[in-house]
Amino acid sequence: MPSLWYFAIFDNHLGSGNAEDLSFVCSLTNSTRLEFFGIDRNGLGGALPKCIGNFSIALKWFGVNENLMFGEIPGEIGSLVNLDHLNMYSNKFSGEVPSNFGNLQNLGALRLIDNNLGGTIPTSLGNLTKLIILSLGWNNFHGEIPSHLSKCQSLRSLDLSNNYLSGTIPPQLIGLSSITIILNLSRNYPSGVLPMEVGNLKTLTKLDISDNMLVGEIPNSLGDCTGLTSPRMGGNFFRGSIPQSIKSLGGIEELDLSRNNLTGQIPEFLALFRSLKLLNLSYNSFEGMLPLEGVFKNATATSIIGNDELCGGLPAFHLPKCTFKRSKRRKIHILVSSACATFVILGIALVLVFLYLRWLKKKVKEPISTSMDDSCPNISYRALLKATDDFSSMNLIGVGNFGSVYKGILKENGTTVAVKVLHLVHRGALKSFLAECEALRNVRHRNLLKILTVCSGVDHQQNDFKALVYEYMENGSLERWLHPNPTPSHRNEPTRTLNFFQRINIAIDVASALDYLHHQCHIPIIHCDLKPSNILLDAEMVAHVGDFGLAKFLPGSSSNTVTNRTSSVGIRGTIGYAPPGNLFQSKKVYLGKRC
Structure with a gap:
């Protein structure tokens, strides 16, 4: 034909x-x-x-x-x-x-x-x-x-x-004003801030940037996107409060800001959105009274779990009652007034303390650093600061319970490293640091994450600073390879990113590391938190077991006293039950992970 x-x-x-x-x-x-x-x-x-x-x-x-x-x-x-x-x-x-x-x-x-x-x-x-x-x-x-x-x-x-x-979201792409139907960048690995050029999408209907690694505050320019009906921004690291500019987005039908680090009170204007049918503010740090009108009348359409400082709202939300007693405010006012005389005395004392600290600061030398072995050079806080571009969010590659991990390039030799900065304000962080140093000080194995050096000193503000410097693993954690993203609704099988032989080799690598820790070390060590996110893959897809912050020395060994000193928590590992990332079966197997 x-x-x-x-x-x-x-x-x-x-x-x-x-x-x-x-x-x-x-x-x-x-x-x-x-x-x-x-x-x-x-x-x-x-x-x-x-x-x-x-x-x-x-x-x-x-x-x-x-x-x-x-x-x-x-x-x-x-x-x-x-x-x-x-x-x-x-x-x-x-x-x-x-x-x-x-x-x-x-x-x-x-x-x-x-x-x-x-x-x-x-x-x-x-x-x-x-x-x-x-x-x-x-x-x-x-x-x-x-x-x-x-x-x-x-x-x-x-x-x-x-x-x-x-990488970062290109401003020229997210500011492409011709995009009017949908812009979906969700479930990738971009970092950095959401560019203010997002305000150029004035007639965009749907915006989905959820489950990424974006940081900073939500830009006020988002309020210029007056055509939005479905902004989805959950699963990032956004901080600060919900910007007042969003008040102009009166046509929103669905708003997802869950799983971020947002703070402040929930804006009253969200209760005035007549078209808002679904609102997800869960797992943030919002506080104050929950509104009672609009979408907040429907407990099934509004999710606010994981915000422990909220109060009021409908009984279906099961929040505590808000208490605002004027008598307490008056008492506080009286106490403040009567303390004015005391402040004069305290002011003089603070001046003396300030002068003493200034004198002491001049005597402080460069922060002290130690190396895990003689082959690794000592490194200072200033060197780590330069290697990570002032610990820029652009270099942030992971956040854990006790610290944040940054990618860095050492200026002396151009080596790419991973720098874990301890959050010392968190309970157990210091003990986790000591446990990891003690566990990795005398272990050597190709399937253990190598710690190059440690830094223990003070930063520029004279605050305690502790960091661990590791070899950089190009292919990230096993968690991202086993469970990269949920599968499409119309596909019956998940997208596989590891072939059978890679899975076999990774399993052998992990088993070799555990055999070494349990049976071949001079002092037997129990990891106590083995899971896919703590197994890292290098450029050749060789597995390395890392994160010994909860490690425990085998009872009865010569380091039993060290065990007690470096124990960071009473119950170790992932609390409850978590999928271990079965390497060979498509179904998830749930095992207890307490040590």
């Missing part, structure tokens, strides 16, 4: 997932007038043949989505320069996106979501100036969030969610 221009067999039950299912495709190269090719939503398997590059130059629609196709995407598709829609989502395509896709100058929609594609997002996609919809989510893309996509001045919908993208 050389005059065939419309070929559509979608929404059937064709194919059996075999490589031969697509044997008919090459025969369509004889149809020189073909404009529409749609075989989506079947059971067709196999790899796409390269003969697709010989399809009619008049082809405008190419749809193979929701099948069982695999292998790499043929670069020959890049020769179909009149394509308007390219839909290949929900298959098992792997490899990288062909760079010659940038030749598809007439492309209006590119949907590659929900595959196994990897590599970096090619810069050539910035040439697609007519592109309206770009969906690359639910793949394995890595590298920085591409700023070159800001050249797609017609872009209205952008989905980069559920990948491994890192």
